[in-house]
Amino acid sequence: MSAKKKEVSQLEGIILKTNLKQEVYRKTISSFALLKEVLKEIADDYRDKLKDKVDDNVLPIYQEKGPFEAEFRIGGDMLIFSMHSNVFVFNREHPIWKLDYIKANPMNSYCGVFNIYNFLADSFKYNRMEDLGYLIARIFVNRENHFFVEGKRQSSELVKDFGSDEMTKEYMKEIIETAVQYAIDFDLLVPPYDQVKIAT
Numbered sequence: 001m002s003a004k005k006k007e008v009s010q011l012e013g014i015i016l017k018t019n020l021k022q023e024v025y026r027k028t029i030s031s032f033a034l035l036k037e038v039l040k041e042i043a044d045d046y047r048d049k050l051k052d053k054v055d056d057n058v059l060p061i062y063q064e065k066g067p068f069e070a071e072f073r074i075g076g077d078m079l080i081f082s083m084h085s086n087v088f089v090f091n092r093e094h095p096i097w098k099l100d101y102i103k104a105n106p107m108n109s110y111c112g113v114f115n116i117y118n119f120l121a122d123s124f125k126y127n128r129m130e131d132l133g134y135l136i137a138r139i140f141v142n143r144e145n146h147f148f149v150e151g152k153r154q155s156s157e158l159v160k161d162f163g164s165d166e167m168t169k170e171y172m173k174e175i176i177e178t179a180v181q182y183a184i185d186f187d188l189l190v191p192p193y194d195q196v197k198i199a200t
Contacts (some may be wrong), residue, residue, distance in 0.1 A: 002008065006030045011105055011199055012139045019078065020107055020110055020143065021087040021110065022177065024087045024110050024112050024141075024143045025085075025087055025112060027112065027142065027143055027144075027145050028083060028087075028112025028113075028114070029083075029109075029112075030145075031067070031114075031139070031141045031145070031147070031167050031172075032067075032081075032083040032094050032114055032195050034167065034169060034172055034177070034199075035070070035081060035114065035139075035172055036064055036081075037169075038123040038127045038169060038173050038176055039062050039072050039081065039090070039176060040062045041068055041173075042060070042062075042072075042173065042176060042177065042180070043061060043062035043072060044062075044099065046059070046074070046091060047059050047060055048059040048109070052056075054096050056077075058074070058075040059074075060072065060073065060074040061073045061074075063199070064172055067083075068082060068083045068084075068085060069081065069083070070084045072176075072180070074119050074180060074184065075118070075121070075184065076120060076121050076122065076185075077118060077121060077124070077183040077186075078118075078119045078121040078124055079116055079117070079118055079119075079120070079183055080116070080117040080119060080133065081114060081115070081116055081178060082114060082115050083113075083114040084110070084112065084114065084115070084119070086113075087108050087110055087111065088110070088111055088113060088140075089109055089111075090109060090111075092153060092155065095147035096109055096159050097109070098121075099151075099159060099162060099163055100163070101162060101163025101164075102147075102162075102163075107143070107175065108142050108144060108146070108163075109142070109175065110142060110143065111140040111141060111142050112140070112141050112142075113138055113140050113141075114122050114138070115135055115137070115138050116135070116136050116137040116138070116151070117133040117134065117135055117136065118133060118134045118136050118138075118179075118181045118182075118183045118186065118190075119132075119134075123162065125127040134186075136151050136152045136179050136182055136183065137149055137150070137151030137152060137154055137175065137178075137179050138150050138151055141167055142162075144162070144165075144166075145166045146162055146163060146166055147162070147165060147168050147171070148161070148162045148165070150162050151179070152174065152179075153178050153181070153182050154178060154179075164198060
């Protein structure tokens with residue numbers, strides 16, 4: 001291959017890849033905006049249904065924390081929803097590569113991602129910066145608005161419907177409510193005595 005042809009090929013590759021990643025990024029931003037909208041609706045709905053049944057200080061609260069983050073507090077749990085600003089592709093062992101949808105067009109494997117972490121609400125209230133949060137779900141969205149979720153109590157067949165499921169409000173609500181239910185059901189366990197017998 002001549003130097004000129006090699007340069008043209010390289011430039012075409014750069015254009016293809018950068019345009020693809022921008023397309024995925026825009027779809028991810030759009031899906032994250034939908035997530036925020038659904039979170040607010042769920043918070044309002046839960047508040048209406050629970051306001052006469054629980055203390056005010058445990059009612060759900062939704063807070064937007066900028067373009068890439070949102071918080072949903074309910075009871076003693078704080079769910080942090082964060083969107084990564086980069087676009088990812090999966091390692092070669094990932095089940096996504098077995099799908100006909102991806103085999104037909106490997107460009108569909110590029111995804112944006114947002115994570116759902118579960119923290120104790122008191123970690124934020126009392127500024128306990130060493131407290132840990134737990135990843136309970138990750139949502140992957142590609143350029144065609146197809147998605148799949150991996151995480152606690154999410155779909156057991158990881159990528160089965162990736163080529164057909166498109167992100168909608170109904171799917172987003174189901175994902176969020178599954179994550180909220182998991183967080184509510186997740187109880188703190190007393191650590192073994194020997195693990196905490198020395199303090200700093």
